[in-house]
Amino acid sequence: MRRQLTPYPDAALCAALAADLDAADLRSEPLRGAWGDDADDAFGRGIRGPLLRAIEGRTDALATLGRFFVVGLPQPADAVEAALPTVGLAGLEALGLAYREDDVAVPAALVRPQSFVDADGVGEWWIASDLDEVALGGALPPDHVLGVGGASRTLAELVMPVPVARALDLGTGCGIQALLVARHATNVVATDISARALAYAEINAMIAGVTTIEFRQGSMFEPVAGETFGLIVSNPPFVITPRAEGVPEYEYRDGGLVGDALVEKFVREAPAFLIPGGAAQLLGNWEARAGVAGMERLRSWVPDGIDAWVIERESLSPIGYAELWIRDGGTTPREPEFEPLLEAWIDDFAGRAVDEIGFGYVLLRRPKDPAAPPLRRFESLAQGVSGVGRALRDGLRGHDAxxxxxxxxxxxxxxxxxxxxxxxxxxxxxxxxxxxxxxxxxxxxxxxxxxxxxxxxxxxxxxxxxxxxxxxxxxxxxxxxxxxxxxxxxxxxxxxxxxxx
The missing domain is CATH 3.90.930.60 (Outer Surface Protein A; domain 3)
Incomplete structure (x- = not known):
């Protein structure tokens, strides 16, 4: 059983870790080259056997850290010490990222390279997060801090590349959005209800050498009461989860409210925290209830005079939605817990007469001219998209023109x-x-x-x-x-x- 450590940000140790990771060239392309394209693609689907087979017997720093930090496997302590000569295993223990058991170094976190492309160019960071279900070999703990997943990449693609003075990343998680926004914001405030998530986010900012992010703990907009921003981004814990006994609640995805109430709360409250011309962008779910379309319900949440552009990317039946998120927590249909969880989700949706659940993007903006007719656009798009942030920015500019x-x-x-x-x-x-x-x-x-x-x-x-x-x-x-x-x-x-x- 893996021990769960508390991550502890330390600027000097994070700088030492970054220097060691850089020296080992622990980056996406060298790793892909080490174990091959097919094994890399399989690992993205949760299959690690081909990857480990490809680097079996290798003791160089890249292979050692690939097994240790990318896959999450214990390694000989002397091999980890050799691969991380600056920070050392003692430094990793102080950061809460690993620990020693006799002659073995055991990872308590993943540290993976994450590449990005935005309007300013191409780059890569190392992102620390909790061990995933593949590394743990089972279900995730409730306070799990997620790394960079599909939703994180979607939001990164969605954010408009517009320079701002102050930005807010609400529900920062591991901090990837705050790092991305910091590339075109003078200052960023990153908030989360989870102290564990904030610690990881701060560690990741320190590893990246980014010093313009302020971290605050609290729920929704409470940590920034009375403040305004030019940009608000959020991948909030929007997953609709039954509030029933026996249903695990994960901090990274469950906001503790019933149905889609968290997204409703964000849409209603976010505009008050925007400067004129400022925008809020988030991912979310919304329910269709008793024949009333989800986007029609969402439309009713938008305050008067606020621009709104909502894009529904997909919709799922209650059963399909429940299966998706039960699997996300590490429980499969082969396990006895699956059926009771599925029943709990179906009962929860039935209690609100939910017909389907939509997923998509929400853009809100406070117009610079309060007298101007607001943009109200609600659409469903199933085709592939790219450069969405630029498309949204250009669409708003066209509306203003x-x-x-x-x-x-x-x-x-x-x-x-x-x-x-x-x-x-x-x-x-x-x-x-x-x-x-x-x-x-x-x-x-x-x-x-x-x-x-x-x-x-x-x-x-x-x-x-x-x-x-x-x-x-x-x-x-x-x-x-x-x-x-x-x-x-x-x-x-x-x-x-x-x-x-």
């Missing part, structure tokens, strides 16, 4: 292409499509007039000049053509197909 009136000139975004489909032998296309290569990867069917307008948007001619020329070309009265094109042009601006020059 349109609030000031139709821009004089518009230009086509660089990732937009046009496809025309002809029936065999036909002179004119039966379908014309505009396609985005990035962002939300939208594909829109357009008619000849709108396609011709977009094709002429190179910044040379004004919008009025283009529409006037098209009215002559199609022999349509100008007011009639403009009435048809104007709302569709506005949609193209907010969707990022067109941008104000």
């Amino acid at each position: 349109l609030n000031a009136g139709m821009p004089e000139r518009l230009v086509v975004a660089s990732d937009v292409t046009e496809a025309r489909h002809h029936l065999p032998g036909a002179e004119n296309p039966s379908v014309i499509e505009l396609r985005q290569g990035g962002g939300f990867a939208r594909t829109l069917s357009v008619d000849s007039a709108l396609a011709a307008f977009v094709g002429a948007c190179d910044g040379e001619l004004t919008v009025a000049q283009i529409v006037g020329a098209l009215a002559d070309l199609f022999e349509v009265p100008l007011p009639e053509l403009w009435a048809d094109l104007e709302p569709r042009i506005r949609a193209l601006v907010v969707d990022g197909f067109l941008a104000a020059e």
Whole structure:
């Protein structure tokens, strides 16, 4: 049975650990090269056998630390001492990351390289977190501190790359979002209800050498009462969990409220902590109840005068949702605990007449001009996405530009292409499509007039000049053509197909 240690931030020891990890080249690409692409991909699915087989017998620092910190396996103490000559095993014990049992060094935490790409470039950090279920060989403890998972990467992709003076990472966990936000924020406040999570987050900031993050303990917005920020990000503990005896509650994912009340609380309260022009971005779940769509319920939570852009990425049935999160906690259908947990989830959803559960992204913004009509956009997108943060930023900029009136000139975004489909032998296309290569990867069917307008948007001619020329070309009265094109042009601006020059 592994001992659980309390992580303890120490700047000098973290700097020593970083120096040793750097010297060992414990990074994603060297590790992938050491055990191969297939083994690396298998490890991402929780299968570690091929990885260990590939580096069996190797005693160099990279292999030793790969087994010790990346996989979470005990190693000979002298091998760990040799791989970490600066911090040493005593330093790891002081940090709460490992301990000695006779001649064996036992990891009490994972320390994995985590690469990132943002508007400022490419980089990589080492991120410490609790041992996962693969390393533990069973279910997670309730106070487990999660490393960088799929939700963390999703939120990182979602955050708009906009410089701000002050930012808030609410529910920071291991601190990955705070580190990312610190790259374009002068100061960051990172909060969490878990003292254990905050300790890991502070250790990770120290290992990365980032000194602009302040860590505070508390629930929701309590630690920042009366303060405002240019950006709030949150991957909150939004998982809907039954408040029933025998159902484990994990601090990293369960907010302690019933149903989707935590997301509702965030949406209702976050705008009060934003400066004019400031934005809040979060991941969340929302329930459809008794035939009322989840996004309709969410729409009712948004305060008046606040911009809201909500994107539902997927929805699950109550059974599918329960299975997902029971497995996430390390319990599989082969184990006797699975069926009682499933019944508890189903009973919980039935008590609120829940039909399905949606998952997606929420963007809230306090407009700089309180008199401006707010953006209210609620949509479902199933296709693959990339560069979402930039797409959201550009969509807000387009909305703001349109609030000031139709821009004089518009230009086509660089990732937009046009496809025309002809029936065999036909002179004119039966379908014309505009396609985005990035962002939300939208594909829109357009008619000849709108396609011709977009094709002429190179910044040379004004919008009025283009529409006037098209009215002559199609022999349509100008007011009639403009009435048809104007709302569709506005949609193209907010969707990022067109941008104000």
